[in-house]
Amino acid sequence: MKAVAVHSFGGPEGMALVDLPVPVPRPDQVLIAVEAAGVGGVDVMIRRGDLASYGFREGHVLGGEVAGVVTSVGEDVDPSWKGRRVWASTGSGGYAELAVAPAEEVVALPADLPVADAVALGSAGVVAHFGLAHARFTPGESVLVRGASGSLGIMTVQLAAREGTVSVTTSSAERGERLRALGATHVLDRSGSSGSYDVIIDVVAGRDLPSLFDRLNPNGRLVVVGAVAGQPPADFGARMMAAFQKSLSFATFSAATVPEPAKREVRADQFAAAVRGELRAVVHERLPLEQAALAHRRMDAGEVFGRIVLTV
Missing domain, CATH: 3.90.180.10 (Medium-chain alcohol dehydrogenases, catalytic domain)
Known part of the structure; x- marks a missing residue:
């Protein structure tokens, strides 16, 4: 064959x-x-x-x-x-x-x-479904999907939009409009450097992951479901500890569990x-x-x- x-x-x-x-x-x-x-x-x-x-x-x-x-x-x-x-x-x-x-x-x-x-x-639909559950996402909460243009991000947008307000990061206005048609309410550039959120679902990881802690509301949860940009810096947890009084949570999620x-x-x-x-x-x-x-x-x-x- x-x-x-x-x-x-x-x-x-x-x-x-x-x-x-x-x-x-x-x-x-x-x-x-x-x-x-x-x-x-x-x-x-x-x-x-x-x-x-x-x-x-x-x-x-x-x-x-x-x-x-x-x-x-x-x-x-x-x-x-x-x-x-x-x-x-x-x-x-x-x-x-x-x-x-x-x-x-x-x-x-x-x-x-x-x-x-x-x-x-x-595969994407299952990871999106259980990834949101892993983040303890509840109706009415705000979600940022980082890396929303792939199949996993697209499924996360569609599922989260049923229950909450969804922001996305993407690389172009054209992609932003397509994501709006799938349920996104706010479209940001790849830095995602505006707004704050109850939940962030990250498909990307990589060197910029620590900055996501700055985008979380008090009691916010960041869940990494993919790492297409590679591993984050070894000391990425220091950014979360610096915001100790916000009671932030970080987790990874794999459908293998x-x-x-x-x-x-x-x-x-x-x-x-x-x-x-x-x-x-x-x-x-x-x-x-x-x-x-x-x-x-x-x-x-x-x-x-x-x-x-x-x-x-």
Whole structure:
């Protein structure tokens, strides 16, 4: 089968289309004929080598989420999954014609939901939902979403706008208008240097993270759900301690800490909401699998609004 692997860490030129054996599902897995694979910020970080300390090595096949049709199942997996259209969390290996996924991380797709929309919603929607819950966001509170133009930021904007006032940081007026159409009420430049908020959801991290503590109201909560700009300074907590009397809170959030049944339930609900028109999946562009390096160049250039989807 065809797949895209990272043969050398660094720029997109380190990615290559390769031939690999067809994977065989283990007893707790399904095999999926991939129709769409999402291109995410984590893929970019792995490709650059930023996550090598987590065990990612050169030769890795990127792609943490796919949508397609189950072609076979491992032992102990319900055989009725065969032939069904699904979204799945693969963890890796999604940039390929065929991919395996744990059966417990597979969700059936509504008939009217396109596969590209599924991978624009699947991971991002869960992180946005539980990230806001992790921040103890309550109706009527104000939220700043830093890094709102990616699929995770877009989903956070839509969900938070149902209950509160949402401000966003973005790089252009055009993107700001698109975010307003999705529920944002205030659009700021990337510094986010005006206003104060009850909750900040940060997709970016990086060297500017400490300044976000200055933007929090008393009892405010900052939750980092992504780190596309890399790690913050080692002493970033000093900024929070300097505001000790404001009783601020800081946390990171990973969907890996959420039980799979809870994630499946939320994904199924969000897929159904998208079919009803209550949530919007924003697909920036569809590219064939062999153009995965071009997708990463778009990501590196900051050109993407929503999610790029690789089609197979």
